[in-house]
Amino acid sequence: MPNQYAYLGPAGTFSEAALRTLLPEAPVGTMVPCIGVDAVFTAVREGRVDGGVVPLENSVEGGVTATIAELINGAPVMITAEVAVPVEFTLFAREGVALADIKRVATHPHALAQCRDWLAANLPDAETYSVSSTAAAAQAVAEPGSQYDAAVSARIGGERYGLHAVAEGVGDHSAAATRFIYVERPGPPPAPTGADRTSFVAFISDDHPGALIELLNQFAMRGVNLTRLESRPTGGGLGKYCFCIDAEGHVEEARVGEALMGMRRIGTEVRFLGSYPRADGDTSPTPLRPPRRTSNDDFHEAERWLTRIRSGDVS
Numbered sequence: 001m002p003n004q005y006a007y008l009g010p011a012g013t014f015s016e017a018a019l020r021t022l023l024p025e026a027p028v029g030t031m032v033p034c035i036g037v038d039a040v041f042t043a044v045r046e047g048r049v050d051g052g053v054v055p056l057e058n059s060v061e062g063g064v065t066a067t068i069a070e071l072i073n074g075a076p077v078m079i080t081a082e083v084a085v086p087v088e089f090t091l092f093a094r095e096g097v098a099l100a101d102i103k104r105v106a107t108h109p110h111a112l113a114q115c116r117d118w119l120a121a122n123l124p125d126a127e128t129y130s131v132s133s134t135a136a137a138a139q140a141v142a143e144p145g146s147q148y149d150a151a152v153s154a155r156i157g158g159e160r161y162g163l164h165a166v167a168e169g170v171g172d173h174s175a176a177a178t179r180f181i182y183v184e185r186p187g188p189p190p191a192p193t194g195a196d197r198t199s200f201v202a203f204i205s206d207d208h209p210g211a212l213i214e215l216l217n218q219f220a221m222r223g224v225n226l227t228r229l230e231s232r233p234t235g236g237g238l239g240k241y242c243f244c245i246d247a248e249g250h251v252e253e254a255r256v257g258e259a260l261m262g263m264r265r266i267g268t269e270v271r272f273l274g275s276y277p278r279a280d281g282d283t284s285p286t287p288l289r290p291p292r293r294t295s296n297d298d299f300h301e302a303e304r305w306l307t308r309i310r311s312g313d314v315s
C-alpha cells in the first residue's frame with residue numbers, strides 16, 4: 001500500500017493546502033481527511049497513516065489550542081516537518097444568497113478571529129458559529145436546509161462544495177500566515193540541514209522564584225535563539241503551567257543538545273517534540289549581543305579541551 005498522509009479535513013482546508021505544499025508528489029488517493037485535529041493525531045498514533053498535518057500557530061491569533069493540547073498531553077508523536085501557508089479568506093454562500101441575506105456564518109475559530117473586523121463592519125447582525133475546520137463550514141453551508149447561511153473558508157474549500165463567493169479577501173490582516181506541522185510516530189529526527197528548529201515542552205516541577213529564567217538561561221548562555229514560547233495549563237490545577245518552546249537549531253548540534261541537557265540538570269521535565277528543517281530555510285546566524293563564543297565549533301573545541309585536561313594534557 002502506498003504511504004498515507006492525514007490532514008485536518010474535510011477536503012478543501014488550509015491544512016490540505018499545507019500537506020500539498022509539503023508533499024507535492026504524493027499520489028492521488030494518499031491524502032486522508034480527518035474531521036478534527038484529534039482525529040489526525042489518532043490516525044498517526046494508531047499507524048493508520050504515516051504522518052499527518054495540523055495547524056500549529058497563526059501569525060495573528062497565536063497557537064492552535066487543539067494541536068498544542070495533543071502535543072502536551074497525548075501519547076508522544078514527533079514533528080518532522082513544518083510549512084508556513086499564507087491564509088486568505090473568502091465568504092461563501094449558496095447560489096442566490098446575497099450579503100444582505102446572511103444571518104448565520106460558520107467557520108473555524110482561527111478564521112473567525114482573523115475576520116472579526118470585516119464581519120463586524122459588513123455583517124454586524126450576523127451570528128458566528130465555530131466548527132472543526134473552514135472546509136467543514138463550507139460543506140455544512142452546501143447541505144440542503146443548512147442551519148448556516150455562509151462560511152468563511154479558503155477559496156478551494158468553497159469551490160469544492162459548489163458555493164459562490166459573496167466577498168473575497170475578508171481577512172483583517174493581509175499578511176496573515178499559518179504554520180502547519182507534520183507529525184509522525186516517534187523515531188530518529190531527520191538529519192540536520194543547517195536551518196532547523198527544535199520543539200519541546202518544558203514542565204517545571206520544582207517551582208521557585210526565577211525557575212523560568214533559569215530554564216531560558218540554558219538557551220541564552222549557549223547562544224540558542226528561541227522562536228516561540230507559549231505557556232499552557234498542564235490540566236493539573238490552577239497555576240500549573242508548562243511551556244511550549246521552539247528553538248533554532250537541531251538536537252544533533254552541540255549547543256542545542258547541551259541546552260536540553262542543562263534543562264534536565266536543573267530539574268525541568270522535557271517532552272522532546274522533534275528537530276526538523278525550518279520552513280523559512282534561514283541559515284543566517286542570529287546576532288548575539290554581546291558577541292559570545294557560542295558557535296557549534298566553539299562547543300566542540302571546549303569539549304576537546306575538557307577531554308584533554310581530564311587525561312592530564314595541560315600543555
Ligand SMILES: O=C(O)C(=O)Cc1ccccc1
Nearest residue numbers: 013014015108110111133134
Ligand atoms: O480549517 C482549516 O482550513 C484549517 O486548516 C485550520 C485553519 C483555520 C484558519 C486558518 C488557518 C488554518
